[in-house]
Amino acid sequence: MDFLSDKALARLREAEEWPDFSATRYTLREFLARGGMGIVYLAQDQVLDRRVAIKILDSADLDGALAERLNKEARVLARLEHPGIVPVHDAGTLSDGHVFYVMKFVEGARLDQFLASVASLAERLRLFLRICDSVSFAHSRGILHRDLKPSNIMIGAFGEVLVMDWGLAKILEPDATSNSRPAVSSGALLSSSNTAPARSSGATQDGIAMGTPGFMSPEQAAGKSADLDERSDIFSLGKLLEFIARPAANQDSARLSRALQAICDKAAAVNRTQRYGRVAELARDVSRFLDGAPVSAHRENPWERSLRFYHRYQAAILLIAMYLLMRTLFALYSRR
C-alpha cells in the first residue's frame, strides 16, 4: 500500500511539525504563529477544559541556549502578573526534549491590524497609555521588554491591551520580586547569568543586536547589551507612539501636531540622555496632550499656547463669546 490518502498526508505533515503532547494534559488544536525560535499552538487544557496557547521551541538548539531562553521567557512572564501582560500558566519539557510553556490564549487582533478600525486619535492614544502601563509595570519589576513593536501588542476581544512576546526580555535585577522600583537609572544591567543559577545562555552578549529594526534603540542595534536600560524601551515606545498616532491610511505622510511630534521625538531621541527617564514621564506627557495641557517635551510659542487654550476651553469660550455678542446686540437694539 504505497498510496497515501489526503488524510494520511495531512496527518504526516502535522505529525512532523507538531510535537507530541499526548503524555501531557494538553491537546494541540491549531497552529497559530511561528516566531524566531518557537511555534505557538492553540491547545486544549483537558483538565481545566479551556483553551490555552502553547509556545514550544522548534529550532535546532545544540547547546541548549534557546531552551534556556524560552525558559527565561516563561519565568519573566510568571514574574509579571499584570492585566496588560499575557499570563503564563505552566512550563515544562516534553519527553523528546522540546521545551514549552503554556499561556493564556488571547483572542483578538494585533495592534497594527486593530488600528485600522480606530479613527479617533484620542482613542489611539488611550491604547498607547495602556501599553505604557504594562511596560512601566515590567520596568518596576526590573524587566526590559526589548522588542516593543505593533505586532507584539494584542488587543483582545473585550478591549484588553496585552504586551506579548517577552522572548528578548532582559532582567535588570537578580531578584526583583518586591514592589520597589529597581535602581536602573544608573544603566548598570545585570545579565541573566546573575539570575539563572546554572547558566547565562539567556543573556545577550555585547556586540549581538537583537530586536526589530525601526523600533529598537540605537544602543540596542549596536549590540551594546550592557548599556541598555529603561530608556531603550522608551525609544521603542516613542516609535510605537508615532506609529499609533498616525492614521493607518497615510502612515508616512500624515503630520502630527507639534506637541505630539515633540513627545515622539523626545521618547525616540538618538541620544538616550535626551529621552524621558521613565515610562511614567512619557505617559504623563501623552495624558497631558490628551487633556489639552502643555507637555514637557515642547515649549509653546504664544500663538500655540492661545490655540491650545482655545481648543481646551472651546465650549466655554464659545459660550462667553455668544453671550457677549448677544449682549452687544441687545445694547445696540436698546439704544434705538
Added chain:
Amino acid sequence: MSPKEYNVQGGGNFPPTRWSVVAAVRSDDSAERTRALDVLFAAYWKPVYKYIRLKFSILPEEARDLTQGFFAELLERDLLSRFMPAKSRLRTYIRLCADSFVLNEIKHAGRRKRGGDVVHLALDFSAAEGELHAQTIDPASIPSDEKFEEFFDKEWIRSLFAAAVRKFRESCASAGKTSPLILFEAYDLAEDDPPSYAQLAETHQLSVSDVTNQLAWARREFRRLAKEELRALCSTDQEFARESTTLFGGKA
C-alpha cells in the same frame, strides 16, 4: 559541495546528507548520474503524470506517452543543467518544463513519435491512474493555474512521503522493529480517521504510554527519512530550509 558526501546516518532536525540530485546529474561519474536520475524520476514521475492528466484534460494513454516523453526530453536536452537554484525551486522548474513540453507537443501533434529510440522508463502508470481515481478529483473543481500548481505541489509531497514511508518500512524490517511500524501504519497512515491511542493499545495489548512512545519514535524516524529524501531533491541549504517549511510548516 562534493557529490560524494552522501551519508544516511544521523538524526535531529536536519539531515547531515549533502548529496543532491541537481549536483549529481551533472556529475562525470555515470553511476552517480544514473542514481541521481533514479531519485529524481522516482520523486517526480507521478506528480508529473497526474498534473498532465488533469491540467490538460488528457486521456491516460496520451498522458503516459507525454510523461515518458517529458522525462526522455529532460535527459536528451539535459534540461536539468539549465536549472538555476538561485532563481526557483526544482519542483517549480520541473513543473514549468512539463508545461512547456506538453504545450509544445500539443502544438506540434504527431510531429514526433515517442517511444522509438528515446529512453523508456518502466513506470507503473496504472497505479498512478488508480490513485487519481481514488482521489476522485474533478478537474472542473481546479480550474485556475494556481490550483494546478497547488495540486502539483501536493502530489510532489505525496510522492516524497510515499518514498519516505517505503524507506521507513525497509528500515523497520531490517531492524526488526515491527511493533512501531504496525502502530504507525494503523494510526498515521490510516486512510480515514485513525483509532485512538487507547484503542490501539487494546488491539495490540500494549499500554497507552507504549503506544505513545512507539509512535513518537516512528514519527521521528519517518521525519528523518523524509528530510533525507527532501535534502536529496534540493540543491542548496536555503532551498532545503524553504522546502522543509513548505512541506512540514503547516501554514508557513
